[in-house]
Amino acid sequence: MLSTFLRAPARRAVFTASFPKALVRRQAAFRRFSTAPPSEPKKSNTALYAALGAATVAGLGYWFYASDAGREAVTAAKSGVQSGKAALNFTPTKEDYQKVYNKVVELVEDAGDYDDGSYGPVLVRLAWHSSGTYDKETKTGGSNYATMRFEPESTHGANAGLNVARDLMEKVKQEFPWISYGDLWTLGGVCAIQEMSGPKIPWRPGRIDGFAANATPDGRLPDATQGADHLRNIFYRMGFNDQEIVALSGAHALGRCHPDRSGFDGPWTFSPTTLTNDYYKLLFDEKWVWKKWNGPKQLEDKKTRSLMMLPTDYVLITDKSYKKFARAYADNQDLFFKDFSAAVSRLFELGVPESQWVTSEPWEMKTKEEQEAEKK
Numbered sequence: 001m002l003s004t005f006l007r008a009p010a011r012r013a014v015f016t017a018s019f020p021k022a023l024v025r026r027q028a029a030f031r032r033f034s035t036a037p038p039s040e041p042k043k044s045n046t047a048l049y050a051a052l053g054a055a056t057v058a059g060l061g062y063w064f065y066a067s068d069a070g071r072e073a074v075t076a077a078k079s080g081v082q083s084g085k086a087a088l089n090f091t092p093t094k095e096d097y098q099k100v101y102n103k104v105v106e107l108v109e110d111a112g113d114y115d116d117g118s119y120g121p122v123l124v125r126l127a128w129h130s131s132g133t134y135d136k137e138t139k140t141g142g143s144n145y146a147t148m149r150f151e152p153e154s155t156h157g158a159n160a161g162l163n164v165a166r167d168l169m170e171k172v173k174q175e176f177p178w179i180s181y182g183d184l185w186t187l188g189g190v191c192a193i194q195e196m197s198g199p200k201i202p203w204r205p206g207r208i209d210g211f212a213a214n215a216t217p218d219g220r221l222p223d224a225t226q227g228a229d230h231l232r233n234i235f236y237r238m239g240f241n242d243q244e245i246v247a248l249s250g251a252h253a254l255g256r257c258h259p260d261r262s263g264f265d266g267p268w269t270f271s272p273t274t275l276t277n278d279y280y281k282l283l284f285d286e287k288w289v290w291k292k293w294n295g296p297k298q299l300e301d302k303k304t305r306s307l308m309m310l311p312t313d314y315v316l317i318t319d320k321s322y323k324k325f326a327r328a329y330a331d332n333q334d335l336f337f338k339d340f341s342a343a344v345s346r347l348f349e350l351g352v353p354e355s356q357w358v359t360s361e362p363w364e365m366k367t368k369e370e371q372e373a374e375k376k
């Protein structure tokens, strides 16, 4: 079977940020290991604490002491034990993360009859929902602790259907047990976007696994039935502005809505496994009418009635401030890719304390295509 990625047209535009030269020099100042699988540590595990102590002496405990007080510190301490354990065995390099990326490519391509033949879109949604819970005031939520593994967050209405993506990522985790879930899920999103002809998404490892106590309350993710102000409330809380709201929404060029997940139905574009600026073009170029059906309020294109827009998508061309950016992205895919890349990269880093990053500058992971070209 031809894979979705092979079917996808050649990469239309690639936003390339130059590989940071300072990276190698500054790397030593950052944590150089990732977390082990999230088993709640036993209260008295002398060997592990000894290991952690050794790691700390070696300078690896820097981030541990740099973290905030209170609950976060407790979690950090527990995760520190896990990290100490991981540090004893293995220090992953960029090449190791590239191997994880390549494994995700393999699984995404092996989607058979699932949706439009790719798990890519649902992986992007997992990475976004695990990051978009961030609250900049309380500094809670975000991609750091991968709390969607726990109830009730895993059962929040907004996360319906993401078990598909989490189960897929679990297969990767089995092969690469040293990677934290937060790193795995966000790297999965990066991989999916890049392989679906999207721009490079700068990414770096450093997220740690938290516990159920770190799970976020329901209601932090956007509600598609609402309007422009709701989007502002939700995304300003994460620290984004109007331009970034519009850029991030362009992810809806990918994938589709499922009646058994969100209740909505259908794809936004005719090429749901290739990232383009068609989402914005279609918003402006098509006539959108309310769908008459026994389901939640959504729009459909009058011409083919096969595409959809959520109420929150449609406000991007009715709200004056949003419209300006939507127009710019409809007219210029390179601009969309550039802004999308920057906003997604930041989204996937929400909630991660600076001291946890393994490197000061994010990396660019190589696409499958780039790696194949290198071999020739």
Ligand code: HEM
Binding pocket: 121, 122, 124, 125, 128, 161, 222, 223, 224, 225, 231, 248, 249, 251, 252, 254, 255, 256, 257, 258, 259, 261, 262, 263, 264, 310, 312, 344
């Ligand atoms: C602006 C506010 C947003 C709202 C209200 C919203 C809402 C939704 C809804 C209702 C679905 C359908 C879920 C289903 O039935 O399977 C969906 C799917 C999706 N969303 Fe969003 N979303 C928003 C922003 C974003 C952002 C910021 C991203 C990524 C950067 C994103 C990426 C996706 C993707 C890729 C899908 C398709 C998933 C699939 O095909 O399984 N969304 N979104």
